[in-house]
Amino acid sequence: MESPRLISTYTERVWWLAHWMRVGGGAMKDVVASMPTERLEQEGFANRKLIRPSLNRNDHNSNHTQAPMERRERPAGGGGGKKAAPPETTNAENFYYQKQMQGKTSMVIVLRDGEEIHGVIEWYDKHCLKVNRSSQPNIVVYKPAIKYMYKEGENSR
Numbered sequence: 001m002e003s004p005r006l007i008s009t010y011t012e013r014v015w016w017l018a019h020w021m022r023v024g025g026g027a028m029k030d031v032v033a034s035m036p037t038e039r040l041e042q043e044g045f046a047n048r049k050l051i052r053p054s055l056n057r058n059d060h061n062s063n064h065t066q067a068p069m070e071r072r073e074r075p076a077g078g079g080g081g082k083k084a085a086p087p088e089t090t091n092a093e094n095f096y097y098q099k100q101m102q103g104k105t106s107m108v109i110v111l112r113d114g115e116e117i118h119g120v121i122e123w124y125d126k127h128c129l130k131v132n133r134s135s136q137p138n139i140v141v142y143k144p145a146i147k148y149m150y151k152e153g154e155n156s157r
Contacts, residue, residue, distance in 0.1 A: 097121060101120075101122070106153075107131070110148050110149065112147045117139060119131035128141060
């Protein structure tokens, strides 16, 4: 005799149920049908209709079809709702770079290894700064390599 195997998909389960009904299911129907009616009523058996849920996807989303409330329509007070997440960027870094570039401010950029770069920020992007230096060639600095920076006149603390 074969060892029982795991039926993994819904389709396989339906097929095996139908197969069982064709092969051996008829005997069960005969046994139940041959029982006396009084005994069935005493035990509380009755014909019950099988109720299956509707698989229509529209029924599941019916409560989500309402338009979202505007901010002014929300109830006043705390409400206990979740606080909104802060914005991904504040643009403070961009504002600082723009201000220093427009003023052509001399900056000191201290790298992680301790090296100092003196110059004026010419441009920047998401990953780099371009620094114009007077006595040396211009240089592009990778932002993760920067430890900190300050205006050249602010080092006397």
